[in-house]
Structure formats: structure tokens, C-alpha cells
Amino acid sequence: MDALLQFLLSGVTVGAVYALVALGFTIIYNASDVVNFAQGEFVMLGGMITVFTYQAGLPLPLAAVLAIAITSLVGVALNKLALEPARGAPVVSLIIITIGASIFIRGAAQLIFDKQLHRFPSFSGDQPIHILGATLVPQSLWVIGGAVLVFIGLWLFFTKTLTGKAVLATANNRLAAQLVGINTGWIMTLSFALSAAIGALAGVLVTPITLVGYDVGVGLALKGFAAAMLGGMGNPKGALVGGIALGLLEALTAGYLSSQYKDAVAFIVILAVLFVMPQGLFGKSTTERV
């Protein structure tokens, strides 16, 4: 029984990491239909910048805020320098541009920072919390809390604010959005800044658990992307549920079946879900809402 609970806690912890990364995909996708494959690099930058500013002597909260701010600027620069010049290009070309950007950011991080793995202290210590014989590190609660808060924030943003609706309108039909007076260029800049900030926040929260190095972005982006696809691309609820579901699947497979098949089982389930529901678990509601 305590084993099952341990598997569930592990699954929720890992799932919250995936969910945070998946949530970062939503805004850019909603604004432009582009799946931003540099999203993992935003997570990496959030972690790396925090590590290095913290080592330079800044207090941890300030280092984290600085990392989020700088990463947002990187996001804006990515939009201005790489995506805006190719505005007329089809979505597939834009997605390929983000893959190129991710390789570039990874290379730059390797030169600017270093090639080693890093970590900074957990926010609330490392003393594990015991729940009915299973354990959880306090940082997991930060990650889970962060994922839930970002989810609520995004949900409010897209349903309750005019700017959020403008983002959705821009994705739906850029020309029509312009005609009703939406500054689509600004919306794109905003969506990249917000996505990068969410990515960096994820990096700050997960680094004490997953550790950070210049190349961790690829793996995180892959799992985050899988989670977002499972839940339904572009829907914050889908990202949250998809992430947690993926984490639980992996943990339960590792626990009860075999850790060798952990990733395989997770991806087979995703394929099966997408076969029945090509839009993902919650994908349909997004298209209806717009």
C-alpha cells in the first residue's frame, strides 16, 4: 500500500514538472499555431541563469526573478529576430525556425555558462515529508503548486481578459483580428514574453529536483510536448491533466510493470489516446471556444 502511494507521489511530482513545461507551450501555440520547440531552452535558461546569479552572490528569490526577466527578453528577441522576419511563411517553416533557435540557444548557453550540471538549494529544505509510509520532498509541493497557479493564471487570462481573447483571435485569423483593432505584432511579442517567463519559472522550480545543465531542455521539451499533445494542444487544462497523467503513467509502469518499459508504455498510451481523440483529451473545447 505504501508502495502504491509512493508511486503516486512520484508520478505527481514528475507530472507537475511535465505540466509546467507543457503550460509554456500553450500561449505561443494559441497566438500563432506554432509549437515552439525552443520552449525547453526557456526552462534551461531559467535554471541556468538562476544558478549563476545565485553563485555570484544574489539572494535566491532575486536570482529567480532576474532569470525569469532575462528569459522573457530572450523570448521577445526570438520572436523579433527569428520569427517576425518570416511572418508570411507557413506554420511548418516557423516550427522549423524554433528548432533552429533551440539549437542556437543551447550552443550559446554552453559557451556563456559551462557544460557542467548544476543545482541550487531547495526552497524549503530537503527534509522529506512522510505521508502514510511514503515520502515527498518539499520542493515537489512547490512544483505542483507552481503548475496549478500557472494553470489558473492562464485559464483566467484566456477566458476573462480582453488581451487573452485577443491572443486567441490572432491565432484564429490574423487579418480579421487586425481589422477589429488588435495589434497582432504586439500580441505575438507578448505571447513570446509570457511563454518564456512560464518556461523560466518552470526551470526555477524544477532545478532543485531535476538539476540543470545546458542540454536538459531537449528532454524536458519532448516530455512537455507529449503531455501537451495528450491533453490537447493550446488548452491550459489539457497541459495540466496531460502532464500529471504522463507522470503517473511512467511511475506506475516503473513500479508495477518494469522500469525498462516506462517510456514505451507512456508513449503507447498517448498514441492510443490520439488515435481515438486526435485533438487530445481537451483539445476540442478550444476550437469551440474561439
Next chain:
Amino acid sequence: MKLFMTTAVSALTVLGGTAAMADIKLGASVSASGPAAFLGDPEAKTIEMMVDQINEEGGINGEKIDLVLYDDGGDPNKARTFATRLVEDDEVVAIIGGSTTGTTMSILSVAEDAEVPFISLAGAIQIIDPVHKWVFKTPHTDRMACEKIFSDMQKKGITKIGMISGTDGFGASMQAQCKDVAPKYAIEILSDETYGPQDADMTPQLTKIRNTQGVQAILNPGFGQGPAIVTRNKAQLGIDLPLYESHGVASDGFIELAGAAAAEGVRLPGTALLVASILPESDPQKPVVTAYKAAYEAKYGETVSTFGGYAHDAVDLMSHAMKTGGNDPAAIRDALEATQGYVGTTGIYSFSPEDHLGLDLSAFKMLEIHDGGWTLID
């Protein structure tokens, strides 16, 4: 890339400018960038530093070593291209390099065809077993690490263990070697778990190992962040079993990532280089590792790694062989194979026609982490 360009260009100007035909040309191809940069970066730096040192001290029998260094980025195809360029265009008399097993295998076939002596810096046992006439290597093998760990377990009376291995190249290779050699030490592997190299949490696997009846110790072959997370997770779960890590994480960085509290009592096989300061004065390796560590850290301002040590031994072995072999590849090879009792940073090498690694288990020191630092067990 810049590194290799400047080296290559300066090598060319030296050649063209002074017509120093008597110089001994040494080729190198390491993975100074790319995914294996943690191996190749300290190796490239060490090779350059060592060659400079040898030249400043007057070279080999009065002749300077002319180094041609390429960065293959960890790509076996590039390594093959550079190896071909080294033997055909640069006309080197010996090659050092191959940071990974993949790049080594590429260079190996070129070196064998061209009949040029080659010292590899990669771990796999396949490089020297079966013996290739022209190929040697300095790092110990995964199998030796397993044997060192198992012999320590035997001393502590441990016979039943659980294994949790990374699925990356390093972890998978060592997992296979350990499983293969375990019966020799009467070790029974009751639980065999794995994790992906980027996984964030291994508590399910560790819970399974804990719940397996009779497990007396946990062995974690792996590299990178995995072992640090396994160590933290084991502390989180409060599992009270001895934990053995591999030589892949034998660095101060591991203690930092895992945290001194979680890493307390972790045992792993490491080289003398890692514990240079606590080696007894009587240890024959003490002067070698202290000198290399001091020179490297003074020049580059970063801590030495085991991998740089592999390159140190390769350059040193090669330059000794060049003293007898001069400019003739075949003579250098014969001199290498005749090397006996050479003391390097990794161990004491004695090559023979049947053994192109030349190390035994004494090359590994069993280390235990205590109070955030290393202690010697034997």
C-alpha cells in the same frame, strides 16, 4: 572548433615557415565540443598543455612535438574524417583521441589500416579485446569497475544486490558488464531496474528494490544527473542499504549535486587523481597526480577530471615511446607495447602483446564519501 583551427593553422605555419622536417608529428581527435564535451574538453586542454610542456623542456631527443588537434564533436563520422586527414594529409606518426567508444571505433579502423599507433581515451572493453596490433588505451574498462565494486562487496559479506542503471550508453554498457561478471564474485542480482538519462525521479524503482526480499546493497551504474538523483531519492526514502556508484561520477561535482548529507557513505571506485591530496606519501602515483593536478589547475583554473588524466597518461606514454621509436610509427608501436611499470594518473601500466590496456584492479581506489569529502577505503 576555434581551438582546432588555431592549432591547425599554427601547425601549418610552423611546417611551411621553418621546414622543420625533423619534428615529430602527433595527431589528436577528441570531442572538445558536443554531447561528449565533458570528456573531450579536459582531454584537449591536457593534450595541449602536455605537448607544450614537453617542447619547453627540449622536446623528444631534441626534436619538438608538432601537435595537430581536431575536435570531432563526438560524431563518429567526423572522427573518421579527421583520422583519415591525420594519416593522409598531416602525415602524423601517432594518434591520441577518441573520447567516446563510438569515435574510437572510427579512428581504430583508420589507424589499423594506415599502421599508425593509436592510444584511445574511451572506456569500452571492445577496443582492446580482441587485441588490435596498433591500438592501445589508457582508461580502465567498465568491467574492471564492476569487479572492483563486487570485490569490495565480497569483503563486506554482501551477496545479494539490487541494480538501478541509466539507459544511456555508459549506464547500459556497465549494467551489462556487471551482470556478466557478478557470478565470478558470487553476487546475485535480485532486482534490475533502469531509468532514462533525463528522468527527474527514481523513487518508484528504488521502492521496488527496497521491497525486494534479501537485497543487501544497491549498485547504480550511470553518468550525469541520474546518479545524483538516485542518491537524493534513496535518502528521501530513507533506505538504509549501502549504495555503490560507478567511476563515471567520481568527481567533486557529484557530492555537490547529490548533497553532502544524501551522499554520506556512498562508495565508488575512483582513480588516484581524484584523491591526490589524501594519498599516502608512499603511494607511487602520488608525485605524478600531484604534478599534473597542480599544472592543470594553475593553467586552466578548473578542477582536474579523471578524463583529463586519461589524456595525460596517453601523451606521456606516447612521448616515452617516441624517445625510443623516434619518427617511425612501427618503432613507436613496439616501444609502447614494451612499456613496463609506467606510473600514470590512472594507474600503473604494463603492456604486453596480449594486453593493450596494461592496468589491473589496483588502478581503482575504493572511495567512500564522508562529510562531503573523499576517504580511501583500501
